[in-house]
Amino acid sequence: MKNIKKLLIILLFFQIGCSNIKNNDAFDKQRLTLIDKLINESIDNKTIPGAVVLVADNQNVVFHKAYGIKNPLTNEAFKVDDIFRIASMTKAITSLGVIKLWEKGKIGLDDPVSNYIPEFKDAKVLDTYNDEDTTYTTTLPSKKITIRHLLTHTSGIGYGFIDGNPSIKAIYHKEKQSFMKNGVLCFCDEDISIGETITKLSNVPLHHSPGERFTYGIGLDVLGYLIEIVSGKNLDVYFNDEIFEPLEMRDTYFYLPENKYDRLVPVLTKKNDKWVIFEDDRFNINYPIEGSKRFFAGGCGLSSTLKDYYNFLSIFINDGKFKENQIISKMTNALLFQNQLPESFNQGVGLAFGLTREEDLYRGSVGSINTLSWGGYFNTQYFADPEKKIVGIIYKQTQNIQDNTSDLFKRSVFNSLVN
Numbered sequence: 001m002k003n004i005k006k007l008l009i010i011l012l013f014f015q016i017g018c019s020n021i022k023n024n025d026a027f028d029k030q031r032l033t034l035i036d037k038l039i040n041e042s043i044d045n046k047t048i049p050g051a052v053v054l055v056a057d058n059q060n061v062v063f064h065k066a067y068g069i070k071n072p073l074t075n076e077a078f079k080v081d082d083i084f085r086i087a088s089m090t091k092a093i094t095s096l097g098v099i100k101l102w103e104k105g106k107i108g109l110d111d112p113v114s115n116y117i118p119e120f121k122d123a124k125v126l127d128t129y130n131d132e133d134t135t136y137t138t139t140l141p142s143k144k145i146t147i148r149h150l151l152t153h154t155s156g157i158g159y160g161f162i163d164g165n166p167s168i169k170a171i172y173h174k175e176k177q178s179f180m181k182n183g184v185l186c187f188c189d190e191d192i193s194i195g196e197t198i199t200k201l202s203n204v205p206l207h208h209s210p211g212e213r214f215t216y217g218i219g220l221d222v223l224g225y226l227i228e229i230v231s232g233k234n235l236d237v238y239f240n241d242e243i244f245e246p247l248e249m250r251d252t253y254f255y256l257p258e259n260k261y262d263r264l265v266p267v268l269t270k271k272n273d274k275w276v277i278f279e280d281d282r283f284n285i286n287y288p289i290e291g292s293k294r295f296f297a298g299g300c301g302l303s304s305t306l307k308d309y310y311n312f313l314s315i316f317i318n319d320g321k322f323k324e325n326q327i328i329s330k331m332t333n334a335l336l337f338q339n340q341l342p343e344s345f346n347q348g349v350g351l352a353f354g355l356t357r358e359e360d361l362y363r364g365s366v367g368s369i370n371t372l373s374w375g376g377y378f379n380t381q382y383f384a385d386p387e388k389k390i391v392g393i394i395y396k397q398t399q400n401i402q403d404n405t406s407d408l409f410k411r412s413v414f415n416s417l418v419n
Contacts, residue, residue, distance in 0.1 A: 023334060026417060031064070032055065035412050036067075039053065047402075047405060048396050049275040050398075052064075053306070054306040054393045064080050064306065068132070069275070070265050071277075075253060079263075080306070081263065081307070083263045083264050083265065083304065083305055085303050085378045086303060087376035089374060090299060092312070092354060093243060093312065093351045094235075095240065096312075097298075098147065098227065099222050099336070100242055102147075106231075114145070116226050117225065119198075119199045120145055126207065127139045129167035146207075146210065150222055153214050153226065155215075156206030156357050158218070159174060160173065161185075164215075168204070171407060186300035187287045188295040189293075191292035194224055200354070210252065214341060224298020225298070226322070228300070236254050249311055251263075252303070252304040255288055265395075265397045266398075267285050269399050269400055278398070286404070306393045313393075317384055337372075339355050348360065350369075354373050356368070356371040367388070368385050368388055369387070375406065379396040379399075379403065381394055382394075
């Protein structure tokens, strides 16, 4: 009898251990387990404190697993349903929100944004900047900023505290300090709305005339405010009605409900070769659960789980469908895989995602042409391959570390494909 009980316990343990990998003809099950080796070695080497990963096809999750310790103060381990700050992975969700308005005929992709936010009517391009007294001169742009420019980061609008141009960064900071205490647009716990912020920042000069080149910026935050204007709803309500509820994204929020506070993963960094809770004097790192909770940043404000984000990505490898619901039309979905940038820009960017080009594959990228990808400020990353119809997501929550596990994870997923 004891031996039977022992056998049952062993069998139960085996089933639990293997429950993270589901049978799927597209993947070599043995090769998928190499992800374990990759992540565990990265943890042992103190490259990362831990991670949660997900691999799926266009119908089901195939591999979903948590590794490592997420809180060094409590020794609590990562769980597959943990909630992470996804930062710039918010951008694709905002882009879908814009595309849904376009499908309904509410906006045009080449409409000037000033049609909806008049403050951008007088946008100027930076010409000269004086470091000594912070004065500057501007010139008129050759084109007006359009919705398409904002979706593709070609508007010329910069990115404040992470901007690559020191002069724009200084001007941005100076303008924000007049109405935002911490001066950080994305991660805000202050009593201010995205509309108040965007209208006041519209007078910060552009890097260049719209359409001239790719400049990573707050264009999606501008579009978040545009969504509010056109839809007549706060961005959180619009997302819930148009995206989260239809896609069964039950754990994605700008600000978490109190009963889910304990699922928010702390941000870690390394100090004296030990993992410690990260703190930033520029903003409150606990913005998803603290503060006024009325700032809906369309470019960086959401927190979510891997399963929720898989539901979101799955529509793009399913011709715009989620289960039996057509979220966007098949033709609209195909449009999202079209590179919007001229060949001279030497990179692929669609209306919602970064796109892998044939040239990128020659340089060592993996996946098929037009594989979608992006990442977030706190070390989260995803990809979705429309040809192989697979998705890979890896979430960590770190700052100020050197880490290539996301790229190695992506390589491992594609190397596990049978065909």
